[in-house]
Structures are given as structure tokens and as C-alpha cells.
Amino acid sequence: MDVRGRLAQSLKLKLKRRATAAARPRAHAWPASDSRVLRLARRWGGALLELKVPRGAGASAAAMLLLASTYYGVVKGGHAPAIAAQIQDICDSAATSAGFRISEIALAGGHEVSREDILGLAGITGRSSLLFLDAAQTRIRLLTNPWIAQAAVLKLYPGRLRIEIKERQAFALWQMEGRVYLIAADGTVLETYAPQRFAALPRVVGNGAEHAAQDFLDLLKRYPAIAQAVEASVLVAERRWNLHLKDGLEVLLPEREPAHALTTLVDLALTKKLLSRDIVTVDLRLPDRVTVRQSDAAAAVRDAALKAAEKANKKKKNGGEA
Numbered sequence: 068m069d070v071r072g073r074l075a076q077s078l079k080l081k082l083k084r085r086a087t088a089a090a091r092p093r094a095h096a097w098p099a100s101d102s103r104v105l106r107l108a109r110r111w112g113g114a115l116l117e118l119k120v121p122r123g124a125g126a127s128a129a130a131m132l133l134l135a136s137t138y139y140g141v142v143k144g145g146h147a148p149a150i151a152a153q154i155q156d157i158c159d160s161a162a163t164s165a166g167f168r169i170s171e172i173a174l175a176g177g178h179e180v181s182r183e184d185i186l187g188l189a190g191i192t193g194r195s196s197l198l199f200l201d202a203a204q205t206r207i208r209l210l211t212n213p214w215i216a217q218a219a220v221l222k223l224y225p226g227r228l229r230i231e232i233k234e235r236q237a238f239a240l241w242q243m244e245g246r247v248y249l250i251a252a253d254g255t256v257l258e259t260y261a262p263q264r265f266a267a268l269p270r271v272v273g274n275g276a277e278h279a280a281q282d283f284l285d286l287l288k289r290y291p292a293i294a295q296a297v298e299a300s301v302l303v304a305e306r307r308w309n310l311h312l313k314d315g316l317e318v319l320l321p322e323r324e325p326a327h328a329l330t331t332l333v334d335l336a337l338t339k340k341l342l343s344r345d346i347v348t349v350d351l352r353l354p355d356r357v358t359v360r361q362s363d364a365a366a367a368v369r370d371a372a373l374k375a376a377e378k379a380n381k382k383k384k385n386g387g388e389a
Contacts, residue, residue: 167198170226176233179214179257185230188212189220197222205230213255237265239280242272242299254278269294273302283308283325290329292336307352316342319350331357 169191174182186192189205202220209218209232217233235251240261242248249258249265254277269287271280279302287294293310301309307322320328328351335341335357341349350358 165198167196167225169195169197169200169228171228173227173229175229175231179234180212180232184212185209185232189230191228197224197226197228200228213251213257216251237268239284240265240268240270241277241280242270243274243276248277250277250280252281254280269297270299271302272299273305275305276300276302279305286326286329289326290333292333293329296342312342314342316346317348319348319352321352321354324354327354328352 172186172191174185177185188208188211190208191200191205200220200222202222205220206218209215209220209230214234215232216235219231221229221231223229235253235255235257237249237257238252239250240247241250241256246259247261247270248256249261249268250256256277269280269284271277271284280300283300283302287297287300296312296314297310298313299311301311303309308320308325310318310320312318318332331351332341332349335349336343341359344359345362346359347362348358348360350360
């Protein structure tokens with residue numbers, strides 16, 4: 068066989084092998100969707116491989132991780148306030164050395180709150196500097212004292228500080244669950260006890276009385292003869308008031324139009340001497356009538372008098388028939 072025949076035979080053999088391979092099923096053929104995924108993976112993978120990472124990025128990432136771990140440990144362990152105070156001291160020391168030490172503090176408006184309490188609330192010490200004093204935060208801290216209604220903090224560089232406050236005024240004593248509190252007109256509890264110098268203030272009793280006291284006591288002031296005789300005003304079910312007078316008399320006021328009831332009470336006190344009688348309760352809750360309950364002693368005297376009168380009438384009647 069010549070060379071041409073061998074080449075033809077070899078070519079036929081190769082074509083036959085290719086046909087056989089083409090007819091054989093592909094065991095590992097990829098679906099079309101997977102092919103797209105592979106192409107995307109190659110594309111992005113190549114891009115990531117070609118990405119140039121800046122020098123020092125690894126060290127920066129490690130530092131950030133360390134910082135985050137440290138911050139977490141500080142917060143979790145409750146050491147943040149102490150660390151913040153130390154940082155504040157360092158800053159204040161540097162600012163003081165630069166000439167920003169607080170050399171003069173002017174306070175205005177404080178009567179019930181002492182100078183020491185104001186400076187303590189403001190967080191001002193002998194090491195504080197004007198440069199690193201946060202006026203807004205200082206004002207917020209001052210307002211945490213219930214006596215202080217308004218506050219202003221003014222920084223006058225290089226070393227002067229002015230603090231102006233406006234205090235709430237003691238308005239009444241509020242009794243609740245056996246305890247007595249000193250309150251302002253807006254219901255703010257100023258003291259959790261009753262200082263002796265405020266013992267003459269009007270007393271209100273009951274749940275919600277601290278917030279409703281201002282309107283009712285202002286109404287009561289319009290009737291000075293009654294107001295002076297009142298020992299305590301009791302809010303009932305957060306809807307209406309009862310007056311407990313100093314002589315033991317209780318006056319029940321209506322929920323609606325208490326002013327009309329108080330006017331009626333004043334008229335009866337003047338014309339009928341109602342408040343000087345031996346009675347324990349005056350019920351003014353109904354607009355068309357006044358109900359009065361006598362004391363036990365007065366009721367006993369009244370019953371005895373009625374029995375004596377009834378006995379005398381029977382005796383007179385029997386005598387007349389004879």
C-alpha cells in the first residue's frame with residue numbers, strides 16, 4: 068500500500084471515531100442556566116482576581132476589628148462612663164493649660180436649689196474648662212432637678228460661665244397612699260416629703276389630684292370664707308371633689324358646676340348658719356336640693372326631743388279626752 072492509501076485509511080478511522088463520540092450521550096452536560104452561572108462566576112471571579120487591594124488594607128481591617136471588640140467590651144462591662152470621664156479630664160487639662168480654665172461662675176435665679184447642687188448637676192469641677200463644656204448637655208442635666216423649670220448656660224470666653232435658672236414654686240401638698248409630697252402648680256413633685264416651712268399650703272388628696280389641683284384651688288380662692296375653713300380637698304374617682312373642713316364637716320361637691328354648689332354653700336352659711344350647726348355632711352351633688360346629715364350626738368338629741376314631744380302630745384290628747 069502506498070502512502071496515499073495509508074493516509075486515506077487513517078482519515079477514515081478518525082472520522083469514524085468522531086462520529087462514535089458524537090453519538091455517545093454526554094454524562095456531564097451542563098444545563099443552559101448553569102452555563103450562564105458559570106460565565107458570571109468566571110467574569111466576576113476574574114474581576115476579583117484583577118482587583119488591586121491597597122497596601123495596608125489588611126492591617127486597617129485588623130485594627131478596626133480590634134477597635135470594635137474593645138468598644139464592645141467597654142460597653143458590655145459598663146466602663147464607658149469612667150473612660151469618658153478620663154477623656155474629659157485629659158481634654159480639660161489641655162484646655163486649662165491653654166488658658167481656657169473656668170475662672171468665674173455667675174449663677175442667677177437659684178433659691179431652693181443651692182449653688183453646690185447646681186454645679187454638681189452641671190458637672191463643673193475645679194478642673195473643668197470652658198472650651199470643652201457642652202452648654203446644651205449642661206442645660207439638660209440642670210433640668211433633671213424638679214425645682215428647675217428653665218435653664219440657660221452662657222459661655223463667655225476665655226474663662227467666664229453664666230448659668231441662669233427659673234425655679235418652680237411650691238403650690239400645694241399632695242397626699243397619696245399615706246405619703247405627702249410637695250408639688251408645683253403643674254403637678255411636678257418637688258419633694259417626696261412635706262417640708263415644715265410649707266405646712267400651711269393647701270392639701271389635696273387622691274389619685275390625679277396633683278394635676279387637677281391648680282384649677283380647683285384657683286376656683287376655691289374665689290370663696291375665701293370656705294377656703295380658709297378647708298383642711299383638705301379630696302378628689303373622688305378623678306371626677307369630683309369633697310371638702311374636709313377643719314371642724315370635721317364634709318362637703319360633697321358635684322362633678323359639674325362646682326362653682327354653683329360653692330355659691331349655694333356660702334349663701335346657706337350666711338343665711339342659715341349651716342357651717343356652725345352640729346352636722347357632719349353637706350351633700351351638694353344634686354342641683355335642686357341640699358342634703359344634710361347630723362352628727363350622732365345631734366341626731367340623738369333630736370330623737371330624744373321628738374320622743375318627748377310625741378309623749379307630751381299623747382298625754383295632752385288623753386287628758387283632753389278625759
